[in-house]
Amino acid sequence: MSGPHGPRVGVPTAKPLDFRGSLGRFAGTMRPERARVVLLTLCGVVSVALTVTGPKILGDATDVIFEGFVGQLLGRTMPAGTTAEEAVARLRAAGDDAQADMVASMGDVVPGQGVDVDRLAQILAVVVLIYLGAFVFGWLQARLMTVAVQNTVRRLRDDVEAKLHRIPLSHVDKQARGDILSRVTNDIDNVAQTTTQTLAQLVTSVLTVVGVLAMMFWISWVLALVALVTVPLSVVLTMAIAKRSQPQFVEQWAATGRLNAHVEEMFTGHALVKVYGRQEEAAQTFARENEAVYDATRRAQFISGTIQPSMGFLANLNYVLVAVIGGLRVASGQLSIGDVQAFIQYSRQFTQPLTQVASMMNLLQSGVASAERVYTLLDAPEQDPDPVPARDLGHVRGRVEFSGVSFSYDPAEPLIEDLDLVAEPGQTVAIVGPTGAGKTTLVNLLMRFYEIDAGRITLDGVDIRELTRHGLRSRIGMVLQDTWLFRGTIEENLRYGVPDDADVSAEAFLEATRATSVDPFVRTLPDGYDTVLDDEGTALSAGEKQLLTIARAFLADPEILVLDEATSSVDTRTEVLVQQAMNALRSGRTAFVIAHRLSTIRDADVIVVMEHGGIVEQGGHDELLAAGGAYARLYASQFAAPAVEESEVVEDVTTAAP
Template identity: 75%
Template sequence: MSGGGTSTRTPTDAETTREAARSGARRGPGGPMGGMGMPAEKALDFSGSLRRFAAVMRPERARVVVLTLFGVISVALTVAGPKILGEATNVIFRGVVGTMLGGQVPAGTPVEDVVAGLRAQGEDQMADMLAGMTGVVVGRGVDTGELVTVLAWAAGVYLAAFVFGWLQARITAVAVQNTMRRLREDVEAKLHRIPLSYVDKQRRGEILSRVTNDIDNASQTATQTLAQLVTSLLTVVGVLAMMFWISWILALVALVTVPLSVVITMQIAKRSQPQFIRQWSSTGKLNAHIEEMFTGHSLVRVYGQQRAAAETFAEENERLHTATRNAQFISGTMQPSMGFIGNLNYVVIAVVGGLRVASGQLSIGDVQAFIQYSRQFTQPLTQVASMMNLLQSGVASIERVFDLLDAPEQEPDPARPVAPGDGGPVRGRVVFEGVEFAYDPDSPLIRGLDLTAEPGQTVAIVGPTGAGKTTLVNLLMRFYEVNAGRITLDGVDTRDMTREALRGSIGMVLQDTWLFKGTIEDNLRYGVRHEITDDEFLEATRATHVDPFVRTLPGGYETEIDDEGTSLSAGEKQLLTIARAFLADPEILVLDEATSSVDTRTEVLVQEAMHRLRQGRTAFVIAHRLSTIRDADVILVMEHGDIVEQGSHDELLAAGGAYARLYASQFAAPVSGGEETPAPA
């Protein structure tokens, strides 16, 4: 498997040091990661996150302008509707009044004469109301033609408002989904730029939750609120203008309740905001637990930890339930509260409006329109208030995504990279010069390490767990950067090369196998950088003893496997990764306990294949089973990050040092009498 498709794992020889780093990262703001991944412990920057999201949407500004324009047109038409319907009410009311007057005075009598007669009779209130009406003809009923015309205008206005509103919704959906596509692309690119140290300090389920759940929630929030917010704000402005046009006194009465609405909205939002932060933080933690338990479900059963896992799930689920319930309950009080204020406003307007109609200062159609406007005025306020829970939830999610995008990145590739061997074939001479490294600055792991691996040489690295073996390989691959010293490939500092160029010449076979969902052939060809023939493909699979067991499968090389390879044994998965390295044909080979999962007989065959694979290549072999590295050109013995011994197998045994003790511990066995059999030479 070439570097471009390499899968990495947490170095098992540095677990103690790494756990210390993790613990420091989770202590909160004082830790190395500043509390990364724990948004519930810090305040939500609501306005700042909204501004940043607006910046992310900047490429869609043309669509935003268009949807805003359509929103203005739709709102203007919608606002005109009640006024037109009020005119229809006036047409009907004029007809009713004209018919009533026709039964009391001769038809065609001027309205002014009727008003004067009413005043002479002392009916001043009725006279004022009739004087305030226009278009009344004594003896004439409802003008059907005028009424139909007015209603047709109203229907046309509302239909046009619907069309523009529909177009606005469509454009909003396109703008939001384009933005979310770019945001997912940014997150995907970010995941390739963050260092392995960041990934090691996070639970995988937590990162997955940010990439999937949080982005989906932000998408849903933006889709539901963007156009609605624009429409609501425009509606408030338009309706307010119409209300002042009809009656400034009634408009001021309606505005009395606005400050109360604002205060209630702010108080509810203030209390629900922390609950939404806890909700999405708990979602991430619950996803992380589920992902871990599902991945390791076999071990959970083997060690009888089903009940413990279920209890942990119940605790995390209860935290999520509590946070979600509190968030929804608190934010859910917003709409009924605003509804109560709207009803209170409606009663006041109805009473005051009725008095002004009776005094002839307003027509009944204007009062009807004003009541509709008062509903339209409070409705967007209620909608905005009810959207606050969506906004808070969405902003909490988008801030978690921004936290991931703001995570520290690995050092960028050099602007003018250097290729080993002046761009020619990589020879594979690897040199460590005074390399120093520590996962935790307070606990140095590797100090002043010097090592030279000549082209075509096999270098075996042995030592106890935690000695720094896998760390050495991670430094070579630049999964971690050295703190001091340098590593060169064919005389070129690896930091002067692009990571792609460096890893493209290195193939890895790890103890922890990695397969993806697809066919066996797809997995084997993963990372192959050049065209290979079917004969070359079969030659590699036969050399690694993959071909025999694959042909026993129902689909052969087209057999579908899942990402865990559950249909294959551990040894078969290991053989597939070894064959993948064969096909990648790298110049440098890294074998990290590559035969740990195969049986003894297969191990012998694989060792022969590995020997052929290593011919002409620089190979680094990390091994615990020392029998697998006896033919290595150089064996390095590491303890506490230092190379304490190096030499061939025979030389190190003869020296009787650390290697000899390791070898004896594996091959010497106690016999009766307490004596030990001598270690084989």
């Protein structure tokens, strides 16, 4: 919704999380890093391959130790020189078939011989090399992943920054500023943190599951099928919990945006909050929004946090099944104890990545929710592109014409309809009228902050829509009622409007600052023009900040001036000085002056009176006063009323006197 005073700000409601769509879109954002992604995937493959090979070789070491232990036991009951085959035959003859089967499954057992230390040392050396190689390739994978993610997030920040310059002012005005800031800062940071913590682990986990599963089937397909029994349960459980937690993560970041919007508003207007005694109300609102963030975060983390213990339970169940069935197969001689030991390790390695993926779902969902908020900003409607090729104005005379212009913030509430206005070169056009009449809107249309619905606006006969926005705005200097200063020195703030390719001499700089009464008060500061201001300019008074913005427009040396209540924050004495400077500046330039203080626009060439989005009167000061219309009523409300009241008071006093 919007009204005659401009668009109404509101926080958009959170829409359901499109998990797959947002995740796929982020994958597309990472496409320029595909070479690194391929390389890190190969590093992951090598690292995982080495890692999954380790348990099998360690199982061989266990077999060497166990064979030596069994060989020593057999040597106590059998004569020296007995072979393994003979030992098996003796055991079967004695009726000990189970032990005979176990000894038969051991290929290198020698009755009476202990542990083969040399072979054991060789196996352990190979294991150390394997795990060292796995570490190196894992480290390379992590490093490549960090570079790929940070490059992607940097491009995402660049895209958002560029997008903010392309979205129309109408879209920004409908959003809470704090929520936009939250998307640009908190949400992008959360995407970076989530991707860094989860993406490499996800790649490793998937590769580990595939590699471990292959080794498990190689050792024993029976035990592999037993281990896979719990996988469908894990998948179903994870998806069910994730589906419930997704909306909570969306609400968590939407609530964070609302909280940031409130904090930004209260911090910007903290002086007024104190003046009107609204500290308690602001604190209550903060507490309410903070509680909303807490509730959404608690629900999201609690629901998603149940995944890990649930997966842990299934992993333990899987471990028990493998241990029991594997033990029975060792006793029957179908597997060696080293293979069972390796398989138990594999079962842990198999369930561990599944548990890790499940435990990362809360981070992943949170990151995807933030990514969707960022992509929502990137998908915001953009202003119409500049024409190609664009017109080049060359020398600007400054004739501005509004012809049949119509505009409304909301189609249901028309504001400006079929408006005609001409400002000749060098004229000063003052625009007056009650609040909400459309004065500032008229200037916003000239600057193309908003696009007209019908009609045309021309500069020197050229439709401004045929110009680039930069080409148009570079010819216009604007001083607003709300002063804006950035963190930097006073001189840097004053030179902000000067084009990069322009060279303003020290003499011209001082001339402009003296003309606007800036130089005297700046000279009283300890560091002069090198005084560093914060982004609020708190070291200066409201009038001094306004003078700086006027001087900034002077230095820009535009062909057209727009002064929107530029003297509203200046005291009466300074206003006289500023008016003199403005008169000098307006000489030879077309100027639009929006003013409520009618004393500041008496000498304007044309005074335009607006009501309800239309022009009801225009002419000179004396002409409009003589007409006795809307301007005369406005003038009387500022000057005549106090005089009447004063005369009435004098009359009452005279009557009451003896």
